[in-house]
Every structure is written in structure tokens, then in C-alpha cells.
Amino acid sequence: MQELKKIINNYRAEKEESILEDFRFIHNGKTDYYEIFDLNYWKRKDLIFELYQDYGLADKPLIRWLLTEELKASEINTPVYTVDLCAFMLYKHMEMEDIYMLYEAKFGAGTDLQVYVDIELLFGFDSNETKIYLENKQKDKRKNKKILKAIEYYEQNPDARFRSRVAYIEHFETKKIKGIIADLAELTEND
Numbered sequence: 001m002q003e004l005k006k007i008i009n010n011y012r013a014e015k016e017e018s019i020l021e022d023f024r025f026i027h028n029g030k031t032d033y034y035e036i037f038d039l040n041y042w043k044r045k046d047l048i049f050e051l052y053q054d055y056g057l058a059d060k061p062l063i064r065w066l067l068t069e070e071l072k073a074s075e076i077n078t079p080v081y082t083v084d085l086c087a088f089m090l091y092k093h094m095e096m097e098d099i100y101m102l103y104e105a106k107f108g109a110g111t112d113l114q115v116y117v118d119i120e121l122l123f124g125f126d127s128n129e130t131k132i133y134l135e136n137k138q139k140d141k142r143k144n145k146k147i148l149k150a151i152e153y154y155e156q157n158p159d160a161r162f163r164s165r166v167a168y169i170e171h172f173e174t175k176k177i178k179g180i181i182a183d184l185a186e187l188t189e190n191d
Contacts, residue, residue, distance in 0.1 A: 004050040025072040038073040
């Protein structure tokens with residue numbers, strides 16, 4: 001894990017994507033559902049978990065890069081957990097414009113992510129504040145409408161209970177992460 005810390009620290013210092021070349025999504029070239037995979041998934045997973053141990057606002061470029069690679073990989077049947085973890089790290093240090101990438105994490109790469117990634121990420125700091133931001137932003141109007149529609153769809157459910165931002169962060173860091181770690185450990189054992 002020292003090597004992963006070194007890579008993270010080098011990226012923090014240099015912001016050079018070539019440092020991350022060994023973690024980039026690479027399709028294995030197979031087409032069978034049970035054989036198709038990303039050759040760098042497990043290495044990238046380890047890098048993501050190492051980053052999760054110590055990350056902050058300054059790591060947003062790295063988090064965004066990792067999430068982008070995870071979204072590419074998720075299109076070919078990789079585990080959803082690392083997308084969720086990257087999305088959470090982005091959410092924790094988000095600015096309003098990050099709502100677009102969080103939307104992609106939830107809705108941009110298939111049904112598994114739609115089910116697994118929590119809607120609270122899309123609410124941003126506060127769902128009303130996020131809706132006002134999207135309604136008033138002149139750029140990306142089509143995407144803004146899609147995101148607004150998704151938020152309003154979830155909010156219309158009378159039985160739904162959504163966590164505040166603070167409560168969601170606590171939930172993820174104290175409960176959900178344990179499930180992610182356990183599920184990935186089980187996958188690694190079965191691999």
C-alpha cells in the first residue's frame with residue numbers, strides 16, 4: 001500500500017495524468033457476459049480505497065478522474081461499489097457544478113448503479129438549493145431538466161425518507177462503507 005500512497009502523493013503534487021496510466025480503464029477484449037472485464041479494475045479499486053483513507057478537497061481532480069474511469073468500466077459489468085465510493089468522495093467535497101458528475105454516477109451507466117448509488121448524492125447540499133441552481137443555470141438546460149426531473153420524481157414518493165447531507169455523510173462513513181468493503185472482499189475471494 002506504500003506504493004499506492006506514493007502514487008497518490010505524486011499525483012497531488014504534479015497533477016499529471018500519466019502517473020495514473022496503470023489505473024486507466026482497459027477492456028479485456030472479450031464479449032461473453034461472464035468474461036468481459038476491465039484489466040485494471042482491481043488495481044484501481046485498491047487505489048480508490050487507499051485514497052479513501054485520507055482524501056480532501058485538493059483531491060477532487062483525482063477523484064473525478066477515478067470516477068470517470070469507473071463509469072467507463074461500469075458499462076462492461078464491473079462491480080458498482082467503487083463508482084459509489086468515488087461518487088461519495090466527490091459528494092463530500094462537492095461544489096454545485098459537481099451535480100452533473102454525480103448524476104452520471106447514479107443514472108449514466110446502467111440499472112445496477114441506478115439502484116445502488118443513493119439519490120441523496122443528487123440532492124447535493126440540499127435538494128431545494130440544488131433545484132434552484134439547476135433552474136437558474138443558463139448552460140446545459142437539457143441536462144438541468146433531466147436532473148430536476150429525477151430529483152422531483154424521488155421527492156414525489158410519499159413513503160421515501162431522505163437523509164440530510166450531514167446524516168448521509170455519517171451513514172456512508174459509519175455503515176455503508178462497511179458493506180462495500182465486505183462485498184468487495186467477498187468478490188475478491190471468489191475471483
